[in-house]
Amino acid sequence: MRDCNIIKDLLPLYKEDLLSNESKTFVEEHLKTCPECENLLNEEIEIESKNTKPLDFVERRIKKETRYFTLAVLALIGSILIFIISYLNTPRHIEYDKDLYKVYRNDKIYTVEFADKVSGIDYTDTEDAIYLDAYSTKYDEIFNKRRLRKSLTFRKENLKTVLYQNHESMPNMVIGSGEIHQTLLPRLFLGFYARLSIIGFIGLTLILFLIEKFRKKAISLPIKTLLIGAPLSLFLGIIAIKGFNTATYYPVTDFKYIVLLSLGIYLFFIFISIFKEQKRM
Incomplete structure (x- = not known):
């Protein structure tokens, strides 16, 4: 029994092949005559083998979180660049x-x-x-x-x-000469797009709510953002460029920068949703 206590202390070193030749011989001789210590050694080897096997689900989770993180960073960088470009180049x-x-x-x-x-x-x-x-x-x-x-x-x-x-x-x-009796009226089509984007946002939100209610399963936040974020981003882009008075004298130029800014807002929403989803995971 006394030898067994010594052997139990030496087994971790024996497994790692860190014993001197004399100590290694001593352990091996004891294992030949002591089934209990031999079983203990085999159990430790088996447990260690199981613990060192790759955990596939952990690897998949890590890879998924890495992809989420990469997408979030790209979305954030893209949104920041678009915000800067829009601010600097809007007429x-x-x-x-x-x-x-x-x-x-x-x-x-x-x-x-x-x-x-x-x-x-x-x-x-x-x-x-x-x-x-x-x-x-x-x-x-x-x-x-x-x-x-x-x-x-x-x-x-x-x-x-x-x-x-x-x-x-x-x-x-x-x-020219003479009196001026006329002026160029602003275009009003951006107001129509703003109203259409709000209707789209409300409609998609209602559809997602009904899907979750009947399926009794929540839709992931990134998927929701991809769907309802687009019309909401367009509305915010119009407001940011033109304010609540959506009349425009630069229909082509304003629309171009509204689309660009809306894309930046959309990417920022995606970044927030991915960040929250990763934090939840």
Whole structure:
């Protein structure tokens, strides 16, 4: 019994082959005559073998969480980049002032040259007149202060009246004469898209609620976000770019940046949902 206690203390070292030759021989000789110690050694080897087997479900869980984490990080980085791009490049209308542009004339053409603060010019040609609308961007104001001046050239042959479109007052005459009796009305289609996005958000939320109720099983948060996040992101994108007054004088440009910003908001929602799902897991 006394030898058994010594052997039990030596068994861990014996398994790791850390004993001297004399001690190893002593243990082996004892195991030949002691079934109890031999069984103890076999049990420890079996337990250790079981504990060191790969746990497939743990590996799958780790891989799944790694994918979730990667997707969350990519969604966050993508949303941040889109927010920055949208903020820097969204057009900001410039109301008329006396230094906004100068008109140069010769025998055949008119040239309208705009001030340095102008980043771009929106050009709308109607039956009665041509409307110019200058805007700036934060990108140009911060990073591109030495940009070339913007200018437009008009031939005198059959030239219409050219007006500068103000958003808060009547247009200013750029080329032409007489009184101004007309203005370019803003487009209202963004308001329709905003209402449609809210209807889509409410409708999809109701559908998901009914599915969960009848199936009696919760839908994962990332799946919900993928479905209802799209219309909600579009609505928030419209509000962020245009405010609650959704009238626009830049239908193409505004819609482009609304879609871009909505994508950034959508990716941010996905990041939040994946982060919460991973935390729950």
